[in-house]
Amino acid sequence: MPEKQKAYGREISIEGTLGEVNIYGQIDFVVLLWENDEPKLRLVESKASRKDRTYYQVQICLYRMLVCQLIGENYLNISGIKFQPENIECVVVRIDENTNKIQDIIKSPALNLDTIEADINRLVASDGVLKWIIETDLSDLDYQLGRKCSDCLLSFHCLAESAREKRLELLGINSSIVRILHKAGVNNLDDLSELDLEGNQATEIKKDISFTDNLELLKLKAKTRRRTLPDGDSNPDTYEVEALPKYSG
Numbered sequence: 001m002p003e004k005q006k007a008y009g010r011e012i013s014i015e016g017t018l019g020e021v022n023i024y025g026q027i028d029f030v031v032l033l034w035e036n037d038e039p040k041l042r043l044v045e046s047k048a049s050r051k052d053r054t055y056y057q058v059q060i061c062l063y064r065m066l067v068c069q070l071i072g073e074n075y076l077n078i079s080g081i082k083f084q085p086e087n088i089e090c091v092v093v094r095i096d097e098n099t100n101k102i103q104d105i106i107k108s109p110a111l112n113l114d115t116i117e118a119d120i121n122r123l124v125a126s127d128g129v130l131k132w133i134i135e136t137d138l139s140d141l142d143y144q145l146g147r148k149c150s151d152c153l154l155s156f157h158c159l160a161e162s163a164r165e166k167r168l169e170l171l172g173i174n175s176s177i178v179r180i181l182h183k184a185g186v187n188n189l190d191d192l193s194e195l196d197l198e199g200n201q202a203t204e205i206k207k208d209i210s211f212t213d214n215l216e217l218l219k220l221k222a223k224t225r226r227r228t229l230p231d232g233d234s235n236p237d238t239y240e241v242e243a244l245p246k247y248s249g
């Protein structure tokens with residue numbers, strides 16, 4: 001390459017292992033710039049979105065970690081100058097709310113990803129949460145269904161499996177409440193909708209100090225929710241219409 005020439009590449013594939021996890025992806029743009037006679041790499045992730053999301057920053061931070069790892073393992077020389085990993089910077093560009101235009105990939109300020117990188121290192125460590133999740137049976141994992149699920153790539157699994165197993169998570173309750181219900185032998189929507197509110201199971205649930213929900217309301221929600229499920233007790237092809245008493249005025 002001619003001396004100190006700027007350059008860029010698009011859709012750069014990258015793969016590597018961080019801690020216990022193998023990661024691959026495609027960096028939208030890698031731009032080679034020069035600053036004080038030193039080469040600088042700008043990694044750019046571009047999003048067709050107006051919202052700034054943390055997981056966009058996690059994605060670009062993962063790419064930076066992989067690029068740093070590659071540079072650490074392979075000497076990188078650009079126009080005769082040894083490349084320093086600290087000369088990598090990252091940006092996420094998205095649609096600007098004010099102008100409705102995509103943000104500038106060169107002028108956008110570089111992100112400070114130190115906290116995110118520390119979190120990723122903890123997540124992918126040999127005693128980290130990701131390894132534990134990978135090794136745990138899916139049905140034993142805690143999760144909470146909510147608004148965030150509509151944007152999640154895994155919703156086809158979480159929602160469909162929850163429905164198939166009539167899981168308590170379909171009520172959107174948090175995992176600590178699910179655990180308390182399980183401990184009392186209330187394992188799915190069928191159990192909860194048939195729960196005797198004066199019985200021993202209900203007493204056991206209510207006396208747990210971590211149980212902060214309203215059991216009567218939960219039972220009602222469970223009854224309603226299970227009616228909409230496959231092999232629930234309502235017919236999806238019909239409307240339930242109750243006959244009104246005949247008017248005799």
Ligand code: SF4
Binds near residue numbers: 143149158
């Ligand atoms: S769909 Fe599943 S994995 Fe995705 S956010 Fe919801 S609970 Fe989490």
